[in-house]
Amino acid sequence: MSDFTNNFWNLYIVVLTVLGVLGCAVLLYSQSKYKVAKHNGPVGTTGHVWDEDLTELNTPMPRWWMWMFYLTIVFGIAYLFLYPGLGSYAGKLGWNSAKEYKAELAKADSEYGPLFEKYRQQDLKAVAADPQAHAIGERLFLTYCAQCHGSDARGNKGFPNLTDKDWLHGGAPETIKQTIMNGRHGVMPAMGAALGSDKDIENVAHYVLSLSGSAASDPIKSVFGKSKFSACMACHGAGGVGNQAMGAPNLSDKTWLYGGSAETIMETIRKGRDNTMPAFGDFLGESKVHVLSAYVWSLSNETK
Amino acid sequence: MNAPEPQVIRMYEARQEIYPREAKGRYASLRWLCVWLTQLAFYGLPWLTWNGRQAVLFDLTTRKFYLFGLVLWPQDFIYLAALLIICAWLLFLVTAVAGRVWCGFACPQTVYTEIFLWIERKIEGPRSARMALAKQGPSLRKFSKRTAKHLAWGLVALWTGFTFVGYFTPIKVLGAESFTLAFGPWEWFWVLFYALATYGNAGWLREQVCKYMCPYARFQSSMFDRDTLIVTYDAKRGEPRGKVAKDTGLSVNGGSCIDCTMCVQVCPTGIDIRNGLQYECIGCAACVDACNSVMDKVEQPRGLIRYSTDRALATGMSAQDIRRRAMRPRVLIYTAGLLLVVIAVASSLVLRTPLKMDVIRDRGSMGREVDGGAIENVYRLQIMNTTEQPHRYRIVAAGLPGLVLATTDEVTLAGTETRAVPIRLRAPHGAGQAGSNKITVQLTALDDPALTVKETAVFIVPR
Numbered sequence: 001m002s003d004f005t006n007n008f009w010n011l012y013i014v015v016l017t018v019l020g021v022l023g024c025a026v027l028l029y030s031q032s033k034y035k036v037a038k039h040n041g042p043v044g045t046t047g048h049v050w051d052e053d054l055t056e057l058n059t060p061m062p063r064w065w066m067w068m069f070y071l072t073i074v075f076g077i078a079y080l081f082l083y084p085g086l087g088s089y090a091g092k093l094g095w096n097s098a099k100e101y102k103a104e105l106a107k108a109d110s111e112y113g114p115l116f117e118k119y120r121q122q123d124l125k126a127v128a129a130d131p132q133a134h135a136i137g138e139r140l141f142l143t144y145c146a147q148c149h150g151s152d153a154r155g156n157k158g159f160p161n162l163t164d165k166d167w168l169h170g171g172a173p174e175t176i177k178q179t180i181m182n183g184r185h186g187v188m189p190a191m192g193a194a195l196g197s198d199k200d201i202e203n204v205a206h207y208v209l210s211l212s213g214s215a216a217s218d219p220i221k222s223v224f225g226k227s228k229f230s231a232c233m234a235c236h237g238a239g240g241v242g243n244q245a246m247g248a249p250n251l252s253d254k255t256w257l258y259g260g261s262a263e264t265i266m267e268t269i270r271k272g273r274d275n276t277m278p279a280f281g282d283f284l285g286e287s288k289v290h291v292l293s294a295y296v297w298s299l300s301n302e303t304k
Numbered sequence: 305m306n307a308p309e310p311q312v313i314r315m316y317e318a319r320q321e322i323y324p325r326e327a328k329g330r331y332a333s334l335r336w337l338c339v340w341l342t343q344l345a346f347y348g349l350p351w352l353t354w355n356g357r358q359a360v361l362f363d364l365t366t367r368k369f370y371l372f373g374l375v376l377w378p379q380d381f382i383y384l385a386a387l388l389i390i391c392a393w394l395l396f397l398v399t400a401v402a403g404r405v406w407c408g409f410a411c412p413q414t415v416y417t418e419i420f421l422w423i424e425r426k427i428e429g430p431r432s433a434r435m436a437l438a439k440q441g442p443s444l445r446k447f448s449k450r451t452a453k454h455l456a457w458g459l460v461a462l463w464t465g466f467t468f469v470g471y472f473t474p475i476k477v478l479g480a481e482s483f484t485l486a487f488g489p490w491e492w493f494w495v496l497f498y499a500l501a502t503y504g505n506a507g508w509l510r511e512q513v514c515k516y517m518c519p520y521a522r523f524q525s526s527m528f529d530r531d532t533l534i535v536t537y538d539a540k541r542g543e544p545r546g547k548v549a550k551d552t553g554l555s556v557n558g559g560s561c562i563d564c565t566m567c568v569q570v571c572p573t574g575i576d577i578r579n580g581l582q583y584e585c586i587g588c589a590a591c592v593d594a595c596n597s598v599m600d601k602v603e604q605p606r607g608l609i610r611y612s613t614d615r616a617l618a619t620g621m622s623a624q625d626i627r628r629r630a631m632r633p634r635v636l637i638y639t640a641g642l643l644l645v646v647i648a649v650a651s652s653l654v655l656r657t658p659l660k661m662d663v664i665r666d667r668g669s670m671g672r673e674v675d676g677g678a679i680e681n682v683y684r685l686q687i688m689n690t691t692e693q694p695h696r697y698r699i700v701a702a703g704l705p706g707l708v709l710a711t712t713d714e715v716t717l718a719g720t721e722t723r724a725v726p727i728r729l730r731a732p733h734g735a736g737q738a739g740s741n742k743i744t745v746q747l748t749a750l751d752d753p754a755l756t757v758k759e760t761a762v763f764i765v766p767r
Contacts, residue, residue: 062319062512062516063319064319064512065516139724142684142724142726146666146668146684146726147667147668148668150666150668150669150682150726151666151682151683151684151724151726152666152682152711152726152727152728153726154672154680154682154728156668156669156672157672159668
C-alpha cells in the first residue's frame with residue numbers, strides 16, 4: 001500500500017530520514033576527536049585559540065554518554081527496519097494502526113462475545129427481563145440510536161417515538177429486531193398532482209384530521225375531502241388505519257411522525273415523504289442487535 | 305625543525321572510578337535515618353489495606369487513584385499539578401535555606417546509592433580493600449565477590465521494581481503471581497525496567513547521574529545566595545595546610561588542615577571541598593563527619609569543614625546571626641508561596657464534593673411539543689458517584705415556572721459507578737421565551753444532603 005500518489009515524495013522522505021540518521025553518526029564520530037598540534041597551549045585546553053587569547057577548555061563528556069548516543073542511532077535504524085517510518089516501506093513486523101485497531105476489536109469481541117452470544121440464544125422477551133442485558137441495551141441505545149430517536153427514545157420530527165404502542169412496521173420483538181438488522185425505507189409518494197388543486201389537498205388534510213377525531217378538523221372541508229381520500233386507501237386502508245406490512249402509518253390515531261397540524265399534513269400530501277432507518281446488522285452484528293431489540297421492545301412493554 | 309606531529313585528543317573521557325570511604329558521624333546517621341524513613345514508606349505503603357482494598361493504589365486501567373479514604377478520578381487531575389507545584393516550592397524553599405540537602409539526604413539516587421554502597425562494603429570490604437580488589441587480575445576470589453555483590457544488588461533492584469509495580473496493580477495479587485512468575489507482559493516490563501534502572505543508577509552510574517544527568521543540579525544555583533547554608537571549608541583557619549605536627553595538633557605549616565585527605569576520600573562525587581563550593585557537591589556532609597572525627601583525634605575544635613554560609617565565612621558571623629539571616633525576603637516569599645498553595649489544595653480537598661454531573665442536551669431535538677402544548681427537552685445526565693458507597697439521588701430542575709421532570713426523579717448509583725441517565729424536562733405552555741432559557745439541574749444524595757451538585761443547562765422553547 002502506498003500513501004503517496006507520486007513516488008517522488010516517498011523517496012524524498014526516505015532520503016531525508018537516512019541522511020538524518022547518518023548525519024548524526026558522522027557528527028558524533030567527527031566531534032569525538034579533535035586534532036591539535038603537539039606542545040600547543042597549556043594542558044587542559046583543546047588548543048583552540050581565537051580572539052587573541054580565548055582558549056577552549058578541554059571538558060570532556062563521559063564516554064558512556066557517547067556510547068548511549070551511538071545506541072540511540074542503532075535503535076533508530078532497528079526501529080526503521082521493523083516499523084513503518086521509511087516512506088511507504090511497511091516495516092519487517094508489518095505493524096500498522098489499522099491492524100492494531102482490528103486486533104483490539106477482535107480482542108474485545110472475544111471478551112464480550114460470549115456474553116452477547118448467551119443472550120442471543122435466549123428469547124427476546126427473556127432478554128428484556130434481564131437487568132444486565134437491559135443495562136447493556138441502554139448503553140448501546142445511547143451510543144447508536146439516541147442521535148435520531150433521542151436519549152429518551154421518544155423520537156423527533158420524522159423519527160418515530162419508540163416508547164408508545166404505535167408502530168409503523170409492527171411492535172413484536174422479532175419485527176423490531178428485523179427493523180434494526182435490515183433497516184427500513186418508508187416512502188410516501190407525492191400526491192399533490194393526483195389529488196388535484198390546493199383546495200382538494202386542504203380538504204383531504206381535514207378529512208385525515210377528522211379520522212383521529214381532531215378538533216382542528218373543519219367538518220365541511222372534511223366532507224369534501226372524503227371522496228378524494230380513495231387515492232390514499234391503497235396504502236392507508238379504508239378507514240386510514242394504516243398497514244404495517246407496508247409501513248403505512250395509522251392516520252386514525254393521534255400519533256404523528258411529522259406533526260399533526262393541517263399545514264404539515266398538506267405538505268406531506270403535496271410533496272410526499274422519504275424516510276430511512278439505516279441497517280445496523282452488518283455494523284453491530286446480530287448478537288448486539290438482539291440485546292438492543294430487547295431493550296427497545298421493553299420501552300413500551302412491561303417485562304415483569 | 306620538523307612540523308609538530310598532530311596529536312589526537314579524545315573529547316570523551318572514561319569515568320574516573322570513585323571508591324567512597326564510609327563516613328561515620330552526625331550527618332551519616334541523619335542520612336541513614338532518611339534512608340530508613342523513605343524506604344519504609346516506599347516498600348511498606350502498598351501493603352496497607354483500607355476499606356477492604358489496597359490503601360494506596362494508582363489503578364490505571366479503571367483510571368482511579370486510591371489514597372486511603374480519598375478516591376481521585378481523572379477529573380481530579382489538577383491535584384497532580386498542585387502536588388508538583390508544592391514539590392517545586394518546597395524544593396525552592398529548602399534550597400534557598402540549606403542548599404542541596406535534598407540531594408544529600410533524601411534524593412532516591414542518594415538513598416539507593418547508600419544502600420548499594422552498604423552492600424558493597426559488606427561484601428568487598430572497606431575502601432582500601434575495594435580498590436585493591438579492583439586492581440587485581442582475574443581470580444576466583446574476585447569473581448565470587450563480584451558475583452555475590454551483583455546478585456545482592458539485583459535482588460534489591462528486583463524487589464524495588466516489584467514494589468514500584470505494586471503501586472499500580474494490587475501488590476498482593478502481584479506477590480502471588482511472583483511465585484509462579486505469572487506476570488502479565490506490562491508487569492514484566494515495568495518490574496524489570498525499574499529494577500534495571502535501580503541497578504544501573506545506584507550500582508553503576510551513581511555520581512554521574514548527579515553530575516551529568518540531573519536537571520535539578522543545573523538550576524539549583526539560581527536559588528542560592530550568600531546566606532544559603534553550604535558545606536564549606538574554613539580556609540582562614542585551615543590554611544596553610546600540611547602534615548600534622550606532633551605537639552600542637554596543628555599542621556607543621558600552622559593551619560588547622562593536616563592534609564589527611566579524609567574529606568576527599570569520603571566524597572561520593574569525588575571532589576575536594578577545600579577547593580571551595582563546586583557544582584558537583586551534593587551537600588551530603590560526609591566530609592564534615594570525616595573532618596570532625598579527625599579534628600577530635602588531633603584534639604582541635606570541630607568545624608574546619610562545616611555547614612555555614614558564604615557571608616558567614618567572609619565576615620565571621622555567629623551561628624545565631626546565620627539563623628537570623630535565614631529570615632530574608634527570598635525565604636519569606638518561598639514560604640508564603642508554599643503556604644498559599646498548600647492551603648488552597650487542602651481546602652479544595654476538604655470542600656470537594658465526591659459527586660460529579662454533566663448535563664448534555666440532546667442535540668437532535670430542539671424541544672418538542674406534547675399534549676396540552678407543554679414543551680419537553682431531553683437531556684442526558686452523565687453522573688459520576690466518586691464515593692465508594694452506593695447512593696440514591698434526587699434530580700431537581702429549576703429556572704422556569706412549572707418546570708418539572710417528566711421522567712423519574714430518583715436514580716441509584718453503585719459505588720464508583722458512572723452512568724448516563726436520560727431525563728425529560730417539561731415546561732407548561734407559555735413558560736419561558738421562545739429560544740433558549742437558562743435552567744439548572746441539581747442532584748442531591750437522599751442519605752447525605754452535603755452530596756449536592758448543581759449544573760446549568762439550556763431549555764429550548766421552539767418558536
